[in-house]
Amino acid sequence: MTPVRTVHGRAYPLGRANVDTDVIIGAAHLKTTGRAGLGVHAFETIRRGPGNVFADPAFAGAPILIAGDNFGCGSSREHAAWALADMGVQAVIAPSFSDIFAGNAFKNGLVAVVLPQPVVDRLLEVAREQPIGVDLETMTVTTPFQDRFAFAMDPFRRECLMGGLDEIALTLASAAAIDAYERRTGT
Amino acid sequence: MTPRTLYEKIWDAHVVERRTDGTCLIYIDRHLVHEVTSPQAFEGLRAAGRLVRRPDLTLAVADHNLPTTARIDARGRRLPIADPAGAEQLAALEANVAEFGVPYIQATAPEQGIVHVVGPEQGFTLPGTTVVCGDSHTAAHGALGALAFGIGTSEVEHVLATQTLLLKPSRTLEVRADGGLGFGVSAKDVALAVIGRLGAAGGTGHVIEYRGDAFAAMSVEGRLTVANMSIEAGARSGLFAPDEKTFAYLQGRPMAPAGAAWDAAVERWRELRTDEDAPFDRSVRIDAATIAPSVTWGTSPEDVVPITGVVPDPDDFADPAKREAARAALAYMGLSPGERLQDVGVEHVFIGSCTNSRIEDLRDAARVVRGRRLDPRIKQALVVPGSGLVKRQAEAERLDRVFAEAGFEWREPGCSMCLAMNPDKVPPGERCASTSNRNFVGRQGPGARTHLLSPAMAAAAAVTGRPADVRELL
């Protein structure tokens, strides 16, 4: 995984709540055996509507997405995280994420930043005109207007993101403990 | 010892390693694999030169993509899958299980079915085990007292390689329902009531334990329906403490322990319950008697009303985000505030999915359908058994005839119209009464409008051409 320390640039001010995984990437696009190429199909139902943020050239290739509550709810499909990554999104900011999506995002080097709704509202407002910065080092989101919002992140996840670490390799370092567990429980 | 909840007991028993920040390496006892969320995981193993650590704890079956039309011709030869991408995913699964030595239920085998129907049915899912699958409705297996949850593909790869997952403990949420269910009220209505009460994100970060006499009185199949939909309230898992019904359900299943091992297992399983006085982080109570046969009106499973209800007015929602969501949902669903759900015509009926495709579900639906015919407005009505074994059982009970005589199509097992990935789809702008679990935008096909309800209610919709009050037809 590529290490990520900061993400800076325009942010899609999507804003809506309960953006489910079917909206992020429709089931018709899950019939792939690879991870790449899903970006063009992301948010298809939203893209079809008039005046949406994904059609606005100002946000083309934006590395950040700002959404409402419960982002990524629904299915466990990691294709949602792959599609975002394939679109060039490196960080998503929302008041809350579904548990499974948050895990999938992190495993693909996608930074999921949780901030309270009023802060997200402020960022949505700024994002319409200006870039946003997400800094894992200082754990802050900043705007060109001197806003500085601190966020919390699981230390292990942060370390993996910043180091670009492979979680399986880390776990395999505990192989002896897994062997011992299997012996102890007769599994 | 401090009193613990059922969840904490299962968790504690599976800790391989505890990190200082509370993260634990958790052992996974059972891993179900299907064709859609596994190809990239096997690819990852291959690229890193890794093996499947415990193929014996892994079980693969295809379900999501597989067409539900005939799979073999008159001479028993396997029929090709028309969709090249779907065929490729199935071929990839078959190649992967062969290469990595993973047990696999063939697409044409009588045991084939939806992962979450197959696991319990085969006795692969057992009380007190940890069960994962690259599918969010894995929560279903919690009906048997297993800690079961959906995972993403990277986690599938992690489990294949290490038989563990790195997890943070969840908070505990007690959902207690006491009292008896009213006439015509099913487990699905209870599940929808729970989601309506908690909200689609209400259970996020939590594991639900379903307690109280209403849940205790439920059959194992009903519990599978309820646990299955835990994810629709945001909870990754839902648990039922195993009891005599659970043991009776599992005894004699092909992969369940037998003989002396069975007796020893049951003895252990009897300990699997929340200690008295064990605190939950949150508790919600529902009066079972107040639950009515229900139907959803919007594009989130939390958008639920009793069948006698009307489409709500978005302006009545206090929360501006909810108001906006309701407005968008009504536009998508083609409904107006105040409209009676019973006046909304449907063109499609789908009885199936891992939520409601077991034998009891089909019996419930058949009871309503028997002696009636599809309403002429219905363009397509599908009954898709959850597994080949369910299908055979239903055929032995001649339920297939009941459905066929009414005008339903009787299909091969699979996910079918639950997710619009295989050929079974609802056309744009058309409306479906569906026993599945998600009414999301586009879930049953681009532009498709879904109303979630119970099998008996879906049957009622099929014979009346609208969401109808099943109590009037029983």
Ligand code: SF4
């Ligand atoms: S039936 Fe639907 S919810 Fe269940 S496993 Fe299949 S796609 Fe997922």
